[in-house]
Amino acid sequence: MTTSDLNLAEQAAADVVDFCRDLIRFDTQNWGNGKSSGERDAAEYCAEILRQAGLEPQLYESAPGRTSVIARWKGVGPQGSAPDRGALVVHGHLDVVPAQAEDWQVDPFAAELRDGLIWGRGAVDMKDMDAMILAAVLQLTREGFQPERDIILAFFADEEDNGTYGAGWMVREHPEVFEGATEAISEVGGFSADIAGQRAYLIQTGEKGIHWTKMIAEGTAGHGSAVQSDNPVVTLGNAVAKIGEYEWPIEYTKTTRALMEQLSELTGIPFDEEDPSALLEATGSTSKFIAATLQNTSNPTALDAGYKHNVVPGSAEALVDARTLPEQDERVAAKLAELAGEKVRFELMNGGPSLEVPFSGALVEQMVASLRAEDPDAVVLPYMLGGGTDNKHLASLGIAGYGFAPLRLPADLDFTGMFHGVDERVPVDALTFGVTVLHRFLSAQ
Known part of the structure; x- marks a missing residue:
């Protein structure tokens, strides 16, 4: 120089x-x-x-x-x-x-x-x-x-x-x-994380899809002192609880499988496909970041119902932020509807596809070479982003x-x-x- x-x-x-x-x-x-x-x-x-x-x-x-x-x-x-x-x-x-x-x-x-x-x-x-x-x-x-x-x-x-x-x-x-x-x-992507005492750089080669919905429950408005068989707050509350508590199964994409296999080699911890928790724990502060990419997710994020203490409202609404693995939007939508029950309807507020690109080719080789030129000990891994x-x-x-x-x-x-x-x-x-x-x-x- x-x-x-x-x-x-x-x-x-x-x-x-x-x-x-x-x-x-x-x-x-x-x-x-x-x-x-x-x-x-x-x-x-x-x-x-x-x-x-x-x-x-x-x-x-x-x-x-x-x-x-x-x-x-x-x-x-x-x-x-x-x-x-x-x-x-x-x-x-x-x-x-x-x-x-x-x-x-x-x-x-x-x-x-x-x-x-x-x-x-x-x-x-x-x-x-x-x-x-x-x-x-x-x-x-x-x-x-x-x-x-x-x-x-x-x-x-x-x-x-x-x-x-x-x-x-x-x-x-x-x-x-x-x-x-x-x-x-x-x-x-491209940031480092301490994994098993080694500096690993995570290059993003995928990101989950977005499936944001509004849940709507309707019922009969009335006095808060009455017996209500179709209170929309109760209907919606039950639906929100079921969705929030549901545990989506672990599923691997090309990116996440490659990441877990390489993490196993890096840490010496076996890759247990059914329960990768031990391997995730070894990734330290990035564990939650990575865990969210191993399954679909759905989180209720907002509730809106009622306007007065003694009035049962005629409707109640909630927002759900679902993030989907590749080609699973329809499956996720169907599962959310099943969990919520037939008394709750959904409106799609925002959607976007899941993406996945190869961890190979000239561009990736240039990323890896650029990192290793400045950090010769760099371990470079692919990963999927849970957001968008x-x-x-x-x-x-x-x-x-x-x-x-x-x-x-x-x-x-x-x-x-x-x-x-x-x-x-x-x-x-x-x-x-x-x-x-x-x-x-x-x-x-």
Whole structure:
């Protein structure tokens, strides 16, 4: 590495910290159902950095303040792109879930630097990756690098509410932006976890589907002192209890089976398909994260019934968040209806497919090589995400999405617990590691 290269790497390390803190200071809270602080200011900030990199970003606004920014970094290979691979989408989102300031040790939007960590809403989900993308791209363009294939840089609005005003809208209204794209990388993968005393990096090669429903029970409204045979609160309460207490069977996908088999090799603990609890326990703080991907899940999340103490209402409603394994949406819907009983009807509020892509090929090889170049002892494993990302929307265009936001983390940090959590924070050292890995990965494109 020349002195010039070293200076640019040092600048990128400083940039990623500054960019992350600046982005956290933009209040981009997303309360759902279209209610949001908006992403416009954060999008303009990203666009300005992309202009500094010599790119030509475009802002797209799906509704007032709901802004995404896209820039295509043209490749210099044949016909502007590597012909056998197509364009790569590198994407993040600018919105964050709400933060209740009174619950935090710090102001969630001050981006305080304390004890070597950046604190604030979005530090983990996912303004850290946004900052890494910006810093890595800026470093590469300062070095005069040009990719072989097109790289589409995207910073979306509204990921935290299913992308209605962000990636979903972009795919529906402006699919031409993603023309020629075949692969994508984004959040919730590439981070390290301490497993059996070894540093394992989890690359996301799948994510569960979304099946959000509203349960509705109807009955006869009346006085609270009367005998009621069809009280909808009771009907719904029984249904909620049955769904909440139901234990879905363990089932393995290609991704989760590969993960469990490799974990068994790593830890020396036998893989018991019927009861993988011992193997899961060995994964430490990531155990709950992984356990949720071994079965369908269904959690009642909200109840709404009644308006006065002495009035039996005519109806009662509940929300259920179900996450599905590949090709199991219909099966899950049927099971929920069976558990709830015939007196309860369901309305689908939101749905999205489960995704699964191969843990093989040139892109995965480049991820692994980039990690091991900076951490030679890295163990790299595939895993499935229990939640969802904007890769679901890109999948409708035939784009294979991976989770690769590289971070080398302290063994005692409950990283997965930071997502949507109180006192969200990311180590500065993890960010500087991440921008170095991402720089190396992008330089291979």
